[in-house]
Structure formats: C-alpha cells, structure tokens
Amino acid sequence: MGAYFILYPRSKILTLIPILFIPYFIEIPAFFFLGFWLLLQIINAAGSSGSMAGIAWWAHIGGFIMGIIILRWFVSIPASHFAGKIRKATEKKKSHHLQVIHPKEDEYDHNLYGTIIITTYEGLMGTKKLVNIPRGFNKRILRVTIPQGIKQGALLRLKGLGKHSATDKKGDLLLKVEIQDSFSND
Secondary structure, eight states: OHHHHHHOTTOEEEEEEEETTEEEEEEEEHHHHHHHHHHHHHHHHHHSOSSGGGHHHHHHHHHHHHHHHHHHHHHHSOOOHHHHHHHHHHSOOSOOSEEEOOOEEOTTOSOEEEEEEEEHHHHHHOEEEEEEEEETTEEEEEEEEEOTTOOTTOEEEETTOSOBOTTSOBOOEEEEEEEESSOOOO
16 A cells, blocks of 8 residues: 555545445545555554554554555666566556546537546457446446447447436437556556
8 A cells, every 4th residue: 555655646546435324435535545544553553552452553554664665676676678578467458447437518418428448458358347427416337338349539328328408308428438558547
C-alpha cells in the first residue's frame, strides 16, 4: 500500500460506505484514503496494550513503510535487458473490471454519452465490464459486453438508458470505446 500511495496519489478508490442498510458508493482520492488508513493503524497500534494484540497493527504499519522503501530501491536499480522482459511479461493486459462513467447530456437529444476505457488486448479478445452510472440518486451497475475486434472510437449502444422524452420514449446510452496501450491507475 505504501508503494501505491507514492505511485498513484491522485487515483480514485471506489469505496462502499454503508449508511444504515443503504450501500453508498463514493470515489475517494487514494492519498486521502490510504493516509486515513495509515492514521487508523497508528492510533490502534499506540492504543493497544504491550501484549500480542498490537503486533498486527505494527505489521500493517511496517508493511506500508517497507512498500515505500522497496519502491525507492526498485527505482534506483538500473534497467537491464532481463528487467525489460519481466516488465513486458507482467504488464497489465486488462483495465479495471468496474468503471464509473459520468454520462454527458445534450439538451436537444434524449441520448446520453459516455466513454469506456479498454486495453488493446481487451479490444482484440473482447471482454465484459461492469459500469457504474451515477445520475442523481439513481446509481446503476450494468454489465457491458465488449465484442472481439472492436476499434478505437466505436460506439456501444445501451438501449433505453437515456433520458425520457415528452412522448415518454427513452433515449439510449452511447459509450464511445477508448483504447489505451498501457493502462495506468491515474
């Protein structure tokens, strides 16, 4: 977690906050989320008695700090041919399974427009994604199937998920496919 804290401080972490029996999803910046987590670990470690009960809290703190130290150590190692092969073999081939999409509206159109991000590998092989679409108090989680061989800029039409018209006909949600070669968490 310490390495994630340093590498992706501005990325958003989708967090479930239960309010009574209502699940509430909110995106929290990683810097705040992990900073708060570390603060809780320190408070619990300091408040535990000197017996075995505090070992887990100190282990979490030590793991966080070691993540930062090991990250700094890996950055200082010069890149070698072997490291390049390992990086290529272990690079992330898929984007996040759950994506939050904030659709845009056009006042003259009953359709909603959004963007879904996939990797080149997912575009070639096809994939399934969960899409969270927050609109006011309505939050929908949908399963979207990306077909094999989809191209950059292609539109996926989700029928009936747009705005209502005066004739009570619903528009569609149109998702534009954005293919990224290397996927990062920022």
